[in-house]
Amino acid sequence: MKKLPIYLIAALAVTTSCNKDFLNRYPETAITPEVFFKTQEDLALYMNGMVSQPGTGAYFSDQNTDNCATTAAVEMKNIMTGTPTATNITGGWDWGRLRNLNYFLENYERAATTQEIKDHHAGLAKYYRAIFYFEKVKRYSDVPWYSKPLDPSDAEQLNKARDPRALIVDSVMNDLAFAAAHVKDRSSNTPAVPTNTPDKWSVMMMYARIALHEGTYRKYHPELSLGGSANSFLEKARDISLEIMNSGEFQIYNTGKPEADYGLLFNSQDLNSNKEVILATAYDQTKQMGSSNNGTIFGDYEGSPARSLVNEYLMKNGTRFTDQPGAMQMPFTQEFQNRDARLMHTVAYPGWKFVADAAPYIQKLNKKFSGYHQLKGYYNTTDNILLNSVDFPVYRYAEALLAYAESLAELGTLTQADLDKSVNLLRARAGVAPMNLAAANANPDFLLSTSYPLVSGAMEGAILEIRRERRVEFALEGYRFDDLMRWAAGQLLVKIPQGMYFPGLGKYDMTGDGHEDIILIDKTATIPPDATKEKNALGVRLVYYKAGTINDDVTVYLSNGTNGYMVTETGTRTFIEPKYYYRPVPQSQVLLNPNLKQIFGW
Known part of the structure; x- marks a missing residue:
């Protein structure tokens, strides 16, 4: 994960000693609200220090899925072939980042600046908090919700039980709604949004992603008993994706050269000028911000x-x-x-x-x-500086198009016109004939039907083809595992x-x-x-x-x-349903807080 954008190196180097290292420690041990949260610059410095987004390491993430063969000791394979317990599955239960975000949200109103600027930075903090909790929900489903920094002397909060998934996700969606309404877009000057950091459209894309994930998860996971609310999330994914599409800010990168266009998204020195890229993680070897992964992808x-x-x-x-x-x-x-x-x-x-x-x-x-x-993510060059200076596309417009198409298909309202302004734009770039809705539904792919037996109904063929489209469009970019989990398709990993x-x-x-x-x-x-x-x-x-x-x-x-x-x-691999869609709370944490009960058979 890349922690800071390139331009921040110099900025942090000249910050006063009472500010420059606060991001590496619990906030209250390095700064106090009275000293730090005074100006717009203080808010910007704090939130810029919280930047944490995927980088080229994501090109290796599919080793946990059916997209890759691997001899690595990846978690999912170890679970299916071993004897997983709360004692030997210990990763993921970390809360330091949430503490820093909640500390900011408790104190940002102190700054002497406009409410608009304060709300922009608060929106970023809530966007990051939403992502933090989204990752926790994907792993554990029910987790404690904390909206304020924990007081070490507060025994009640320290020993809190897991809150239900529905409460957590509703809180996440509320955070994203606030962020979508208040975070500025890249063209704003009030305040300026630094290059390679999230803006309004980054928030919107994550908003749509989480809505789609939760909608399909609730639809295909009866163990949650939340299926009745699935459509409300799918409708939200549809609406947010359409807002991104109607904004006119983005377009699929297509110069009419299928042999080149798609590949340029993954071997470019500068993705900021590409209209398909909503947010990029930038690398520059000459500024000690190079990626060490590009040389090992191939x-x-x-x-x-x-x-x-x-x-x-x-x-x-x-x-x-x-x-x-x-x-x-x-x-x-x-x-x-x-x-x-x-x-x-x-x-x-x-x-x-x-x-x-x-x-x-x-x-x-x-x-x-x-x-x-x-090949994806590999830059074919003998120049090591160029090799390790390839940007990574964090959010692409293609995701908005496919979220739009999938949500409509799951809702049963997808039309040919919808396909033509979403899926078929991606197929056109790839030199593939357009998808025909009637033909897809009349003749669902037998192999895909076997892979996804839970899909049924009048839109079965369309849903299967959109899942194909997601797999090939985002192959080896780190999307596949989450897709398999939300579709309850864990048996494919066997x-x-x-x-x-x-x-x-x-x-x-x-x-x-x-x-x-x-x-x-x-x-x-x-x-x-x-x-x-x-x-x-x-x-x-x-x-x-x-x-x-x-x-x-x-x-x-x-x-x-x-x-x-x-x-x-x-x-032999074994995927136990629904247990393996989730992870146990590490046993060491249960010993510290007995109110953290295991669920789903762990």
């Missing part, structure tokens, strides 16, 4: 895209790839032909080249890997992700030029020294891999040993 170690993700991208003509003959066993060199252009901006394709190489890249395989390489398909041992072309590049040999064979390795027709030595099953002494794991899909693990 790798072959712990995480790699899964074949199920690759399969979900449509053909250019709008038909399903999975309806193509032999799709499930299609070789790598054919998978990318005539596909949605977003696939080629997300996963390295046959013929892709490193910028410094004359020849196409040959997929590097290993037994911890699916075979597919992630399937062990697979990778490339190989029909058997032998030679394979990996670049699409018609010449073999690699050879898979049996686990009992020996990889020869370079001098005796076979060469292809171009005189290039083949890359040798020993294939076998997991635990064999080989370099590539195939699901059937000598053929099948690349796999990185075996074993």
Whole structure:
């Protein structure tokens, strides 16, 4: 998480000693309200110090989902394969940031400035508090609500029980309503909103996101007994998304070049000038604000895209790839032909080249890997300064469009006109034929129906296609896990992700030029020294891999040993419903406060 925008480094360096380090400690130990909360500048300094938004680390977040194969010790996989308890699941129960936000909200009115300016900064604090509690609700559902800083001597508040989810979410929505009404947009001068920090439209996008999340969560999670209020949240998501759309402030970045447009959102040095980007996290290696992640995105170690993700991208003509003959066993060199252009901006394709190489890249395989390489978020350059200075899009206009379409589909009121001003703008950018509402509902995708068995009714096909659209539009950006949780689709995580398909041992072309590049040999064979390795027709030595099953002494794991899909693990995964949609309160906290009762079987 990026904590401070670039421009604040110098500002904090010249602040007086009584102010400059207060953000790193409990506020009252470093400042007092009488000393600090005096001016507009004090309010701005405090709230700028609270900036905390996603960065390029989000490109690795999908390792917790069916979008990726991974050998990393990610939480969800550990839960499904281990013996999770409140003793060994301990992360997430942290409250320091809330204390700082509540301290501000208790004291901001002291500043000698206009009410408009005070309300702007209070709106930012409530926006951050809403996000804080949204994360807690996603993890625990019921949590204690605190609207003021805790007094260490207040035993009643320190030993408070969990408040119900409905109360927490209503409080979150109230915070966001205030923020939406009072936070200024980027063009405002009263006060000026610094670049790369949230403004009104950032608030609105988060408002729509939380409304959609809660509406669908309540609809698909009967254990909450809140289904009767689901539509009110879906209506709020619809209305807020439409307000963003009608503002005229944003548009999908589309210059008519499907081979380039989508990818520029993820390898740009400056996203602030891109009309699709509502908020960006900026990086600049020359100012010691570089990202250390971009150099490792294109790798072959712990995480790699899964074949199920690759399969979900449509053909250019709008038909399903999975309806193509032999799709499930299609070789790598054919998978990318005539596909949605977003696939080629997300996963390295046959013929892709490193910028410094004359020849196409040959997929590097290993037994911890699916075979597919992630391109999204990777900047293809040999300049390390540029590599680590790529901005990250925190909120994109595409999210407003898809929130609008999904909320309408879930409400059962989606029309073709709605699709044409939302989903079909994204498909047009990707060079894909538009979605037809009648056709989608008349013939729902069987595979998607199997993946999401809770979806039914007249809008089933539309809902499924919009879920496809979300998966491919936001692939590897950190959206997938929350989507699966709110749709009650945890069973998709039980399937062990697979990778490339190989029909058997032998030679394979990996670049699409018609010449073999690699050879898979049996686990009992020996990889020869370079001098005796076979060469292809171009005189290039083949890359040798020993294939076998997991635990064999080989370099590539195939699901059937000598053929099948690349796999990185075996074993059994179990997703217990509804328990695993939530996390337990850490046992250490329950011992401190026995009123924190476990719920949902924990």
